[in-house]
Amino acid sequence: xxxxxxxxxxxxxxxxxxxxxxxxxxxxxxxxxxxxxxxxxxxxxxxxxxxxxxxxxxxxxxxxxxxxxxxxxxxxxxxxxxxxxxxxxxxxxxxxxxxxxxxxxxxxxxxxxxxxx
Numbered sequence: 752x753x754x755x756x757x758x759x760x761x762x763x764x765x766x767x768x769x770x771x772x773x774x775x776x777x778x779x780x781x782x783x784x785x786x787x788x789x790x791x792x793x794x795x796x797x798x799x800x801x802x803x804x805x806x807x808x809x810x811x812x813x814x815x816x817x818x819x820x821x822x823x824x825x826x827x828x829x830x831x832x833x834x835x836x837x838x839x840x841x842x843x844x845x846x847x848x849x850x851x852x853x854x855x856x857x858x859x860x861x862x863x864x865x866x867x868x
Contacts, residue, residue: 753777753857755846760862763836767866771831773846773859781852785822785829789864791842799844800831813839836866 759771771787786801800810800820808820819832829846846859 753848755859757846757859757862760864762865767836768834773829775827781850782848783851784849786847787831788845789842838866838868841866
């Protein structure tokens with residue numbers, strides 16, 4: 752079982768930046784893809800960005816060119832650098848890890864990001 756703890760959320764003005772961190776602990780041997788998801792009030796959770804253990808990345812269309820996901824495998828930490836933030840980026844951001852052996856997902860508790868206009 753993997754435990755994920757997010758940090759770095761907060762309140763920022765439109766155009767500002769934030770950096771989210773996700774520290775993972777526990778058995779990481781079978782963890783391949785990690786990622787960030789977000790959920791705005793009244794909306795479904797959506798994928799923001801994912802990164803494999805080899806460094807391959809994918810981004811949601813709404814964040815391409817503004818957000819960057821990175822991963823430090825030595826520290827078991829995944830980051831999300833968010834630039835040029837917009838009010839529509841507001842939501843709770845969750846870290847996710849996929850175990851390829853058991854085909855299960857682990858989730859963090861989430862961190863709130865609020866972008867004011």
